[in-house]
Amino acid sequence: MNLITVKNVSKYFLQPTRMQVLNDISFEVEKSKFITITGKSGSGKSTLLYLLSTMDTRFEGSIRINQEEMLGRNNSWLADFRNHHIGFVFQFHYLLPEFTVLRNVMLPALKLRRYPVAEIEHRAMELLQLLGVGEQAHKRASLLSGGQQQRVAIARAMINEPLIIMGDEPTGNLDSYNSAAVFELFRKMSAEKGQTILMVTHDEDIARKSDQTIHLADGKIDEIMVR
Numbered sequence: 222m223n224l225i226t227v228k229n230v231s232k233y234f235l236q237p238t239r240m241q242v243l244n245d246i247s248f249e250v251e252k253s254k255f256i257t258i259t260g261k262s263g264s265g266k267s268t269l270l271y272l273l274s275t276m277d278t279r280f281e282g283s284i285r286i287n288q289e290e291m292l293g294r295n296n297s298w299l300a301d302f303r304n305h306h307i308g309f310v311f312q313f314h315y316l317l318p319e320f321t322v323l324r325n326v327m328l329p330a331l332k333l334r335r336y337p338v339a340e341i342e343h344r345a346m347e348l349l350q351l352l353g354v355g356e357q358a359h360k361r362a363s364l365l366s367g368g369q370q371q372r373v374a375i376a377r378a379m380i381n382e383p384l385i386i387m388g389d390e391p392t393g394n395l396d397s398y399n400s401a402a403v404f405e406l407f408r409k410m411s412a413e414k415g416q417t418i419l420m421v422t423h424d425e426d427i428a429r430k431s432d433q434t435i436h437l438a439d440g441k442i443d444e445i446m447v448r
C-alpha cells in the first residue's frame with residue numbers, strides 16, 4: 222500500500238511574476254522506503270518537499286499521505302497531522318542554541334504530550350545514543366560541531382516516531398565523511414523503525430544508495446529510478 226500518492230501536482234508562485242514551479246508531478250511512495258529527490262538548483266526540489274511536508278498547501282492536484290488528502294485542510298488540522306506524522310530535518314539544523322541537546326530533542330514530544338516527561342527523556346537519550354551523540358546530551362546545543370548538531374536535529378525529527386522523515390539537503394553543510402555517516406544513520410533508523418525517508422540531495426553518491434530517486438528538471442519529473 223502506498224504511504225504517499227502525489228497526483229498531477231502543479232504549483233505556481235505569483236510573486237514577483239506568475240511562474241509555474243512544479244508541472245504535473247505524479248509519483249507514489251511505499252512505506253519504509255528511502256526516497257531521494259534530485260535535480261539542478263532551481264528545479265523545484267524544495268518547493269515539492271514543502272508541499273509534501275504540508276507546510277505549503279497552495280497547489281493544484283492531489284497529495285495523499287497515509288490515506289489523507291492534504292489539499293483544502295485548515296492550518297490547525299495540518300499542524301496536528303505534521304506533529305504526529307512528519308519529522309523534518311533542515312540543511313541548517315535550527316537547534317535552539319541556548320537549550321541543552323537533550324532539551325532540544327525532547328521539545329517536539331513535550332508539545333505533543335503523548336507520554337510522561339520521564340519517558341520522553343528516556344527516549345530522547347536512547348535516540349542520542351543511537352546517533353552517537355549521547356555524551357553531549359547535557360551540553361548546550363551551540364557547543365557542538367556542525368556534524369554533531371545535525372545528528373541532534375535528526376534525533377529531534379525522530380522523537381515523535383513519525384511515519385515520514387523529510388530532509389532538505391540535511392547533509393548539505395557537512396563534509397563528505399559526515400554526510401555519508403548521517404546518511405547511514407537515516408538508513409539505519411528507517412530500517413529499524415520502518416520509517417519512510419524523503420530526502421532532497423544533490424549528492425549523487427547518496428542518491429544512488431536510496432531505494433528510489435525522483436529526478437526533477439524545470440519543475441517536471443525527468444526520471445524516476447527504482448533500485
Ligand code: ADP
Nearest residue numbers: 234236237242261262263264265266267268269
Ligand atoms: P530547488 O530547491 O530545486 O533549488 P526551489 O524549489 O527552491 O528549487 O525553487 C524552484 C523555483 O521556484 C526557482 O525558480 C525559485 O526561484 C522559485 N521560488 C522558490 N520559492 C519561491 C517563492 N517563495 N516565491 C517565488 N518564487 C520562488
Ligand code: MG
Nearest residue numbers: 266267268389
Ligand atoms: Mg532547494
